Amino acid sequence: MGGEVPSPRRLTRALSSDSTSYLPDEALHLVLAHVDAPRDREAASLVCRRWHRIDALTRKHVTVGFCYAARPSRLLARFPTLESLAIKGKPRAAMYGLIPDDWGAYAAPWVAALAAPLDCLKALKLRRMAVSDDDVAALVRARGHMLQELRLDKCSGFSTDALRLVARSCRSLRTLFLEECSITDKGGEWLHELAANNSLLVTLNFYMTELKVAPADLELLAKNCKSLLSLKISECDLSDLVGFFKAANALEDFAGGAFYEVGELTKYEKVKFPPRVCFLGLTYMGTNEMPVIFPFSASLKKLDLQYTFLTTEDHCQLISKCPNLFVLEVRNVIGDRGLQVVGDTCKKLRRLRIERGDDDPGLEEEQGVSQLGLTAVAVGCRDLEYIAAYVSDITNGALESIGTFCQNLYDFRLVLLDRQKQVTDLPLDNGVRALLRSCTKLRRFAFYLRPGGLSDTGLEYIGQYSGNIQYMLLGNVGESDLGLIRFAIGCTNLRKLELRSCCFSERALSLAVLQMPSLRYIWVQGYKASATGLELLHMARPFWNIEFTPPSPESMLRMAVDGEPCVDTQAQVLAYRSLAGQRSDCPDWVTPLHPAA
Amino acid sequence: MAATTADGSKVVGGGEKSNVDEESKMITLFSSDGERFEVTQEAAAMSQTIHHMMEDGCVDDEGVHLPNVGSSILAMVIEYCNRHVASPDEKEDIRSFDAGFVNVEHHTLFDIIRAANYLDVKELMDLCCQTVADSIKSKSVEEIRELFGIVNDFTPEEEAEIRKENQWAFE
Numbered sequence: 001m002g003g004e005v006p007s008p009r010r011l012t013r014a015l016s017s018d019s020t021s022y023l024p025d026e027a028l029h030l031v032l033a034h035v036d037a038p039r040d041r042e043a044a045s046l047v048c049r050r051w052h053r054i055d056a057l058t059r060k061h062v063t064v065g066f067c068y069a070a071r072p073s074r075l076l077a078r079f080p081t082l083e084s085l086a087i088k089g090k091p092r093a094a095m096y097g098l099i100p101d102d103w104g105a106y107a108a109p110w111v112a113a114l115a116a117p118l119d120c121l122k123a124l125k126l127r128r129m130a131v132s133d134d135d136v137a138a139l140v141r142a143r144g145h146m147l148q149e150l151r152l153d154k155c156s157g158f159s160t161d162a163l164r165l166v167a168r169s170c171r172s173l174r175t176l177f178l179e180e181c182s183i184t185d186k187g188g189e190w191l192h193e194l195a196a197n198n199s200l201l202v203t204l205n206f207y208m209t210e211l212k213v214a215p216a217d218l219e220l221l222a223k224n225c226k227s228l229l230s231l232k233i234s235e236c237d238l239s240d241l242v243g244f245f246k247a248a249n250a251l252e253d254f255a256g257g258a259f260y261e262v263g264e265l266t267k268y269e270k271v272k273f274p275p276r277v278c279f280l281g282l283t284y285m286g287t288n289e290m291p292v293i294f295p296f297s298a299s300l301k302k303l304d305l306q307y308t309f310l311t312t313e314d315h316c317q318l319i320s321k322c323p324n325l326f327v328l329e330v331r332n333v334i335g336d337r338g339l340q341v342v343g344d345t346c347k348k349l350r351r352l353r354i355e356r357g358d359d360d361p362g363l364e365e366e367q368g369v370s371q372l373g374l375t376a377v378a379v380g381c382r383d384l385e386y387i388a389a390y391v392s393d394i395t396n397g398a399l400e401s402i403g404t405f406c407q408n409l410y411d412f413r414l415v416l417l418d419r420q421k422q423v424t425d426l427p428l429d430n431g432v433r434a435l436l437r438s439c440t441k442l443r444r445f446a447f448y449l450r451p452g453g454l455s456d457t458g459l460e461y462i463g464q465y466s467g468n469i470q471y472m473l474l475g476n477v478g479e480s481d482l483g484l485i486r487f488a489i490g491c492t493n494l495r496k497l498e499l500r501s502c503c504f505s506e507r508a509l510s511l512a513v514l515q516m517p518s519l520r521y522i523w524v525q526g527y528k529a530s531a532t533g534l535e536l537l538h539m540a541r542p543f544w545n546i547e548f549t550p551p552s553p554e555s556m557l558r559m560a561v562d563g564e565p566c567v568d569t570q571a572q573v574l575a576y577r578s579l580a581g582q583r584s585d586c587p588d589w590v591t592p593l594h595p596a597a
Numbered sequence: 598m599a600a601t602t603a604d605g606s607k608v609v610g611g612g613e614k615s616n617v618d619e620e621s622k623m624i625t626l627f628s629s630d631g632e633r634f635e636v637t638q639e640a641a642a643m644s645q646t647i648h649h650m651m652e653d654g655c656v657d658d659e660g661v662h663l664p665n666v667g668s669s670i671l672a673m674v675i676e677y678c679n680r681h682v683a684s685p686d687e688k689e690d691i692r693s694f695d696a697g698f699v700n701v702e703h704h705t706l707f708d709i710i711r712a713a714n715y716l717d718v719k720e721l722m723d724l725c726c727q728t729v730a731d732s733i734k735s736k737s738v739e740e741i742r743e744l745f746g747i748v749n750d751f752t753p754e755e756e757a758e759i760r761k762e763n764q765w766a767f768e
Contacts, residue, residue, distance in 0.1 A: 034730035042763040046738040063768040070766035577765035
């Protein structure tokens, strides 16, 4: 309850005294509870000690953007009542097999320091981290009864034994997310135990894992978990899921069931999807199987065709029946024709992903997608917020069109494939300038080209018009060190940068880093590396860790002959802001350059 | 037929009690500075504090004394409660009423928050706290301090440490 109301004279207080001191703590709690935006939370935490304390107590979720940036003990000290935590580990390159398993990003120190003391922890998400069975056991021991969400995203190092433990002990679990994890499969009992012990599950995802499960256990899960909304599984023949679909009445989101016997439509005729399904992804679906979707295609909001055997013509036919799509994920077999259909039909589209297909041209009908398809999509789908595309050809005009028509773009990623020898409209300087100038909401940007794809001027444009972009991945851009420096000067808000296959020197990289005031993380692979990386010390400064992976022996030999560095694909540089000092768990092929060991 | 009872208040009809009118179920509230406010029991019950008192039979013939709430603020709280029990379903009207209601200076808003906290009127607390939260949005640290007249009590080292954590480590 509150304290005294000030007497009438004190009501007319001077501006210089703290008016919020008259607010009881509970009220300030309630005020800050309504403050969600990260920037606002940051500001609130700096106002004064009282606000700092109450911000820490009312913040529901914290993300540790890079696990080596801070110590777990510091997180605990500042946010002792945290309910939800996310930690990110290995560089994104790990997703493309470029980071060996022993690189680091171990979950162990975080679990050891936090699992027990964080009394209110209900949700944990780890991305690209090394997680062992012991780590999961420690987590479950401390938090099992309270855990509502466990997300292990692209993690590795654990087995189904850990999942059994989770299944047995975490009876409050609503979300179990394991997408793209490398999990040692010691048997499918974990799913049976999950189905038997849990009745609250809403989301289960073990998509793109190699786990083998029994359809009967999925059916049991559906029967016991009436609120199951989302299920994404590893491969399992769709015809075995008839029972599951019958039981899973509330299901809205399904991915992973495979058509093992392509062409045998009679086998799949019995498959009836639950009535509310509107997010769908089916593996190995071919022309003959496609009709299973037709009855409810108009209610589909999300469609994943990345793992299907559909031709360009199939895509045209199917997508023309899906006018309510918000999210579409395809391979570039969709072709420009398919993208035209998307532009004509999918007026509500927000996210579009066009993955690369098999590079064997025999399997793909069309020559991939080009400026024609992208322009058609831009013109037709004005609500697009996310575009990721592997293209075979692109023009400045297409980039300009995207800028003109897709004003809501938040995330844009373009990769120019090596398929076509000649790409006529290079460099893309003017196109990228137009796109960046127009799309003021852009926060994430990736541009991966080929030599000649972007000149130093174009690279300078990217920096100049970077606006509020926080993350960039650039590959094969620019011509010289000068381009990089000019780019860096423009990037006032860039926080995270990944560079691949570029011609820049170590000295230029160092100087560029020093030009970017908001940069807290840079990763480079494929550049003119020296044997020792010592030129990187030009960017040495407090709270800035520099880790170096030397070039390949072949490149070292060439350097000895030529007297200067060549572009090497093996050398890597990782540099990042850290309050935890140099990390102590580097593998022997990574050399910490700063702080000195 | 009107008659005047011994204490001077008017009654209607015959033999009915004076201060608690059975028909519209009124209750009397006294502010810290002695002013008297008549409210319906329904409106008063929006205050969980008063609601519990009514339930526990702690409200006597005289009414409820609220030594922690001044008259001007109590008047506003009562206005809010009256409006919200009158037509709880007319969302548009209520929204524009609420918007006008919180359009006051910060120190008045804080006084209302204190009163709503003491009286435990959840909806009013939420409304006012949301308003204060909205006034913080997109402001810099210095702007927030100036808005509320808050003095920075961090040492420069402490402040620098928190800034680093915010920018580099914890989102």
